[in-house]
Amino acid sequence: xxxxxxSVPALGTHPADGSLPSRAETRDQLSxxxxxxxxxxxxxxxxxxxxxxxxxxxxxxxxxxxxxxGATSSASSKLLHGGLRYLQTGAVKLVAENHFERRAVxxxxxxxxxxxxxxxxxxxxxxxxxxxxxxxxxxxxxxLSAFGDGVGHVISPAxxxxxxxxxxxxxxxxxxxxxxxxMNDARMALMTVxxxxxxxxxxxxxxxxxxxxxxxxxxxxxxxxxxxxGTEFGVNARLVLNATGxxxxxxxxxxxxxxxxxxxxxxxxxxxxxRTAPWxxxxxxxxxxxxxxxxxxxxxMLLLGTTDEEYEGDPADVAVNEKDVEQILHEAAFSVRDQxxxxxxxxxxxxxxxxxxxxxxxxxxxxxxxVVTEGSGGMLSVAGGKWTxxxxxxxxxxxxxxxLPGHPLADDMQPMGSLPRKLPLPGIASPDAVTHRLLVDxxxxxxxxxxxxxxxxxxxxxxxxxxxxxxxxxxPDLAQRIHPDAPEIWAQVVYARDHEWAETxxxxxxxxxxxxxxxxxxxxVRRRVGELLAERRG
Numbered sequence: 001x002x003x004x005x006x007s008v009p010a011l012g013t014h015p016a017d018g019s020l021p022s023r024a025e026t027r028d029q030l031s032x033x034x035x036x037x038x039x040x041x042x043x044x045x046x047x048x049x050x051x052x053x054x055x056x057x058x059x060x061x062x063x064x065x066x067x068x069x070g071a072t073s074s075a076s077s078k079l080l081h082g083g084l085r086y087l088q089t090g091a092v093k094l095v096a097e098n099h100f101e102r103r104a105v106x107x108x109x110x111x112x113x114x115x116x117x118x119x120x121x122x123x124x125x126x127x128x129x130x131x132x133x134x135x136x137x138x139x140x141x142x143x144l145s146a147f148g149d150g151v152g153h154v155i156s157p158a159x160x161x162x163x164x165x166x167x168x169x170x171x172x173x174x175x176x177x178x179x180x181x182x183m184n185d186a187r188m189a190l191m192t193v194x195x196x197x198x199x200x201x202x203x204x205x206x207x208x209x210x211x212x213x214x215x216x217x218x219x220x221x222x223x224x225x226x227x228x229x230g231t232e233f234g235v236n237a238r239l240v241l242n243a244t245g246x247x248x249x250x251x252x253x254x255x256x257x258x259x260x261x262x263x264x265x266x267x268x269x270x271x272x273x274x275r276t277a278p279w280x281x282x283x284x285x286x287x288x289x290x291x292x293x294x295x296x297x298x299x300x301m302l303l304l305g306t307t308d309e310e311y312e313g314d315p316a317d318v319a320v321n322e323k324d325v326e327q328i329l330h331e332a333a334f335s336v337r338d339q340x341x342x343x344x345x346x347x348x349x350x351x352x353x354x355x356x357x358x359x360x361x362x363x364x365x366x367x368x369x370x371v372v373t374e375g376s377g378g379m380l381s382v383a384g385g386k387w388t389x390x391x392x393x394x395x396x397x398x399x400x401x402x403x404l405p406g407h408p409l410a411d412d413m414q415p416m417g418s419l420p421r422k423l424p425l426p427g428i429a430s431p432d433a434v435t436h437r438l439l440v441d442x443x444x445x446x447x448x449x450x451x452x453x454x455x456x457x458x459x460x461x462x463x464x465x466x467x468x469x470x471x472x473x474x475x476p477d478l479a480q481r482i483h484p485d486a487p488e489i490w491a492q493v494v495y496a497r498d499h500e501w502a503e504t505x506x507x508x509x510x511x512x513x514x515x516x517x518x519x520x521x522x523x524x525v526r527r528r529v530g531e532l533l534a535e536r537r538g
Contacts, residue, residue: 019498023228026204031233033202035061036409037401038221038237040209040251042066043073044185045370045382046243047192048394054199055423056398056413061235062193062201063224065208065244067507069189071315072245073387074511075352077270077306078298080105080114080388081180084141084284085292092144099145101389106181109391110425112434112462113191114183116149117296118281120160121176122167122335128289134176141178149179163280166340168333182282182298185387186511187460190500191425192390198426205501212240212254212379219255219377228503228537238408239401242381246315246353255377262373263383265315266354269324270305272298272517273345285335293331299514301347302340304332311353320349347519355383372400380404427462434458434465441469447479456487468495482529483520488513493529497536505529 021029037053039046042064050062064070082099083091106114121138123131131154138152153176160175161167197203206227213221213234221236242251252259279297287293296303307324329341357371370385370393380400385393401409438454449469457465471491472479478491496502496512505526510516515525 020501023204023226024231026202027207027226027231027233029202030061030063030204030235033059033061033236035059035202035235035237036412037061037239037241038063038235039241039243040064040222041241041243041245041247042068042193042203042205043071043243043245044069044189044192044387044390045245045385045393045397046241047073047189047196048390049241049243049382049397050201050203051192051196051199052391052394052398052419053401053413054196054201055419056415058409058413060196060201061237062196062203063207063209063222063235064205065227067205067504067511068193068203068501069186069511070205070507072352072354073189074186075268075270075350076185076387077268077294078182078185078296078303079117079180079294080183082141082145082388084137084178085290087137087140088290095141096144097392098386098388099148101392102181103145103148104422105388105391106183108422108424110183110188110191110428112427112429112431112459113188113425114181115431115459117180117182118163119178119180119284120155120164120167120281121178121284121286122157122160122172123174123176124334125171125173128286131174131176134286135174138176138178145179152176152178160281164283165277166279166337167283168335168337177281182296183387184299184460184514188387188425190512191427193501194426195423203501205507206503209251209254212251212377214377217377219375219379239404240379241397242375242379243383245355245383246318248355248381248383252375252379252381255375255379259375262358262371262381263355264358265311266356267309267311267318267351268306268354269320269328269351270303270349271320271325271328271346272348272350272519273302273304273340274347274519275300275302276340276345283335285331287331287334293328293334295332295336299517301518302345304328304336308354315353318351318353320351324351325349348517357384370396372397374404427464429458429463431455431458431462434463438465438469447476449479450481450487452487453481453489457492467499468492471495482513482515482525483518483522486513486515486518486520488515490532493532497533503533505533508533 036058037060039050039062050060053060080102082095086095135154142152154174157169157172207224209222210225211223212219219240223234225232283295284292372382435454435458468491482488496508502508508529509521515521
């Protein structure tokens with residue numbers, strides 16, 4: 001057992017002022033009110049819609065059977081990107097729109113949660129694309145972003161290997177360069193939940209729908225069961241939105257048992273590995289004319305993926321299998337040296353399900369578009385889309401609500417055009433400035449915060465990092481690291497419990513911190529986190 005863990009016997013703190021209401025209080029609030037909109041599904045589509053609906057003046061409730069962003073929304077490739085591959089199909093307008101959203105999020109809405117990332121596209125002898133083609137492609141790609149990330153260009157293999165020592169240089173002819181952005185998807189989703197709550201939404205995770213409520217044949221709410229303590233309760237609403245992602249057809253069948261399938265699922269798997277050398281750029285390696293495999297520096301680790309294959313099982317059972325591991329490592333080996341691809345370096349793996357419109361053709365060429373449909377009972381179902389355009393998806397759903405026959409909500413909501421288009425997420429601040437302040441403010445009688453911890457807090461919480469620092473200053477035990485090989489401190493666990501709806505060990509270790517993806521969620525860490533979570537329930 002590490003020294004850091006041995007010395008954490010008394011971490012408990014009472015919920016600070018401004019902490020979340022209890023689950024019982026939230027259930028009581030949900031049960032007594034009639035909401036304009038009940039959003040079922042706390043992935044990024046549901047969260048974004050709840051945020052925009054609350055901004056527009058509607059009374060909104062948001063529930064999820066598991067954790068917020070507990071499924072597909074925390075199993076992405078962690079990118080905000082324009083979609084370089086879409087240029088091959090001539091979708092110039094789509095790429096330009098994606099770039100606009102990407103830059104809005106990373107520069108104005110959440111600069112504290114997103115960071116620029118340079119991408120290298122290696123061109124190998126005998127590969128699917130020529131250096132001239134990729135050079136022209138990255139130039140056009142950067143032009144569609146108004147060259148805001150620099151001008152796409154081509155560099156030599158030697159220059160690329162200086163930035164990425166593990167780049168395979170055998171038969172490497174040239175490297176094309178372009179820019180996009182990266183994020184921690186789970187934390188971006190949590191901050192958007194906070195934004196929705198600040199705008200007036202009532203939210204509850206770990207609350208599963210057991211049935212829909214009907215009035216005159218119309219869906220007017222849902223019955224739910226609290227997964228934490230088993231309490232059953234209900235929510236009434238004028239309109240219900242089904243944003244359950246891979247489970248969207250399951251909920252549609254509760255509305256209409258005869259409902260035909262509306263979606264198909266594509267599984268995407270990823271591996272997380274410890275790095276063997278610095279990675280100052282990401283690799284985006286063409287596998288064939290249409291597919292790219294990524295090697296991404298992320299959270300001090302290396303993220304590899306992804307796969308793309310049709311999935312027909314229970315969404316709850318999706319997992320990485322041996323075939324996925326072999327495929328990801330095999331495809332990564334096109335451009336990454338063998339020593340970086342040892343299985344001994346793998347710390348974590350995860351898989352998510354892309355929701356695609358039903359229809360013929362392979363999943364890899366299917367459009368990543370958002371589809372909104374209305375069921376026989378008036379329930380709206382939304383599915384599809386991509387992380388980069390999560391704000392646009394929220395606005396799209398709101399426009400659909402305003403255009404419903406009879407305009408049931410139009411009189412109670414502000415038009416989307418009258419709302420701020422680039423409202424920032426909570427904690428917006430310069431990560432560099434926050435890091436500096438955390439280090440300077442810690443130069444008093446308390447031990448100074450480690451630079452890597454200060455930087456981690458600044459890039460995952462923005463200015464809210466000061467709340468965590470205050471917890472650590474008030475209780476020195478909370479300033480200790482959860483694990484000596486990770487930057488997180490125990491104050492983050494208490495903060496996740498009291499301010500970020502964390503109910504389970506996985507809520508904390510997988511989605512509110514990076515301990516799980518680093519392979520550091522040891523039995524002792526999980527035990528102590530569980531004790532801290534139980535203190536609030538107690």
